[in-house]
Amino acid sequence: MNKLIAWVDRRFPLTPFIKHELTDYPTPRNLSYWWGFGFLAGFVLVIQIVTGIFLAMHYKPDSNLAFDSVQHIMREVNYGWLIRYLHSTGASAFFAVIYTHMARTLYYGSYRRPRELLWWTGQGLLLLMMATAFMGYLLPWGQMSYWGATVITNLFKATPVYGEQIVTWLRGGFAVDDPTLTRFFSLHYLFPFLIFAAVVIHLVALHTVRSSNPSGINLADKDNIPFHPYFTIKDLFGLGIFMIVYLLIVFFKPDLFIDAANNIPANPMQTPADIVPEWYFLPFYAILRSVPDLAGGVVAMAISVLIFAAMPYLDRSRVTGGARYRPIYRAMFYIFVIDIFVLGYVGAHPPAGTLKMVGEVCTAIYFLTFLLLPFVSRWEERFVLARGLPPAVEAMARKEIAEAEGNV
Amino acid sequence: MSNNKLFGLIFCLMFSAGVAHADEAQLRRGAHVAVEVCNTCHSLKYVKYSDFLKLGFSKAEVDAMRGTKGMADPLISQMAPADELAMFSTVPPDLSLMAKARDGGANYIYAMITGFYTDAKGQTANHVFPGIKMPDVFMIAQAxxxxxxxxxxxxxxxxxxxxxxxDPQADERRALGRYVIGYFVLLTVLLYFLKKKIWKRLD
Structure with missing residues (x-):
């Protein structure tokens, strides 16, 4: 065995790679379980790719056969129901994990210098994931699949001048139909591999800048411990908890995230009473509907997703440790999280009366949070420095401020 | 996601071991109703006669239910869709997935079937599905x-x-699920102690 490894090492840096990235990779010892969600996301990606490959062996991307082929998988393929429920629940699990991962980044300010590129590659991953999930949702060819795809592709009508052409080009016809299904299937199979490649880039960036940590200070060497075995075991324990929750849904409540209307085959002649996207799109959908004008709504929705990329510049505070030492930022974080949940509720219901107004107010709060942040964060920085901080945190903040002023 | 589903999830998280088994005798009685009444107009195209064997019917009983149809044939409605369209001005929907296609599932179907009544004008109407085109097949409005x-x-x-x-695999799914969850609970407990043990080295 040792001879074999030595043979490989002469030709490929296997042992140095494992040493550098795993057994010697220095990791802050104070990372909490909130830092385990990136690993979970990677794990769910693998679940989705593996189950997806097996589903594709039995699925038929043809508008006349797609719905039946899903039932064929559910009823006739050995453990087909398990593979499909792992995949359909996995989509929701993926977003739940990624949103938690993003919330941790926002709370602890992990997007801050020097981790901007790490954050932006994550932002790219989110967009790829959203596109993949959206296209995957068409494949069962149920009523909600069909009308969801119709509504979302229709949004591209907002493009100036070429709106109609772009919508027709995306659908491969004047309405969502067989050509739409076949291209969505093809791309739904391609995108996960793009995601996989983007994850590698995300990890290269992570291993360059290393993990942030909840204390907000750069830890001394003695406070770093090797990733393996300490964080492999910590992540595996977290994975166990995740798997229990995920599999409880798969085995006991698998229809939790499947809309009833999606058990009716797609019917272009009959619009469902209420077209509702999947839960993970609801807050953005609520923002779209809160702006009265189509183009305005689409722009607002796009910005609501993309604006996270601007966080390293919107947050101008030099106090590290994220929300921990920043009471106002902390309050804003919690208000923002509550705001997103309320938007999600609004997005799931027809916009009428009070609910419509709640949606508009929450949309305003959503964007105001980002718009006010540059001013609030500077003011808060002066406030907390005057009030007093733990010495190590204050020293880091003062050093960063001095550096910034020296540069000017 | 409806509240029903959310409560269902909370329920299943709390009592995942106690999920009720479907009562096979009731399913067999229901199968007779489906074949003898519903199947006149509605198809159940994802259900085959051979599937009835899984409900504890004997082969002879299934033979009597299927008549001239083959064992591997799906339950296609006995009326031709064109005739149905002429008679009801709609083609009655397939029932294989009906319990999943309506919020409320089986409860919805029960409420719809028993929801027929005679309105003020002496016409048959339905509490759950106003404007329904299906006749009151069991004549509950007059019963x-x-x-x-x-x-x-x-x-x-x-x-x-x-x-x-x-959802014919529901029982199999829950039965397997108990073992899978049991396995992961055990594994996770072991991982927790292993984690404690490994992290002790840092003290």
Whole structure:
């Protein structure tokens, strides 16, 4: 065995790679379980790719056969129901994990210098994931699949001048139909591999800048411990908890995230009473509907997703440790999280009366949070420095401020 | 996600070991109603006659139910869609997935079947589905108390059957799920102690 490894090492840096990235990779010892969600996301990606490959062996991307082929998988393929429920629940699990991962980044300010590129590659991953999930949702060819795809592709009508052409080009016809299904299937199979490649880039960036940590200070060497075995075991324990929750849904409540209307085959002649996207799109959908004008709504929705990329510049505070030492930022974080949940509720219901107004107010709060942040964060920085901080945190903040002023 | 589903999730998280088994005798009674009544107009195209064997029917009983149809044939409606369109001005929907295709599932189906009444104009109407084109097949709107009771029983049976038809692997899934969850709980407990042990080295 040792001879074999030595043979490989002469030709490929296997042992140095494992040493550098795993057994010697220095990791802050104070990372909490909130830092385990990136690993979970990677794990769910693998679940989705593996189950997806097996589903594709039995699925038929043809508008006349797609719905039946899903039932064929559910009823006739050995453990087909398990593979499909792992995949359909996995989509929701993926977003739940990624949103938690993003919330941790926002709370602890992990997007801050020097981790901007790490954050932006994550932002790219989110967009790829959203596109993949959206296209995957068409494949069962149920009523909600069909009308969801119709509504979302229709949004591209907002493009100036070429709106109609772009919508027709995306659908491969004047309405969502067989050509739409076949291209969505093809791309739904391609995108996960793009995601996989983007994850590698995300990890290269992570291993360059290393993990942030909840204390907000750069830890001394003695406070770093090797990733393996300490964080492999910590992540595996977290994975166990995740798997229990995920599999409880798969085995006991698998229809939790499947809309009833999606058990009716797609019917272009009959619009469902209420077209509702999947839960993970609801807050953005609520923002779209809160702006009265189509183009305005689409722009607002796009910005609501993309604006996270601007966080390293919107947050101008030099106090590290994220929300921990920043009471106002902390309050804003919690208000923002509550705001997103309320938007999600609004997005799931027809916009009428009070609910419509709640949606508009929450949309305003959503964007105001980002718009006010540059001013609030500077003011808060002066406030907390005057009030007093733990010495190590204050020293880091003062050093960063001095550096910034020296540069000017 | 409806509140129903959310409560269901909380329920299953709390009592995942105690999920009720479908009552096979009830499913067999419901299968008879489905074949003899519903299947006249509605197809159940994802259910095959051979599937009835899984409900504890004997082969002879299934043979009697299928008549001239083959064992591997799906339950296609006995009326041609064109005739149905002429008669009801709609093609009755396939029932294989009906229990999944409506919020409320089997409860919805039960409420719809028993929801027929005679309105002020003397016409048959439905509490759950206003403007329904399906006739009151069990004639519950005219039934007396005893008749009502027997119709309600049939409606319960056929609703249970349609729930089974929409998800025939449910029992297998829950049975397997108990072992899978048990395995992961055990594994996670072990991982927790292993984690404690490994992290002790840092003290």
């Amino acid at each position: 007396d108390a005893a008749g009502r009771q027997s119709i309600e029983q049939k409606a319960r049976d056929v609703s249970a059957f349609l729930e089974w038809a929409s």
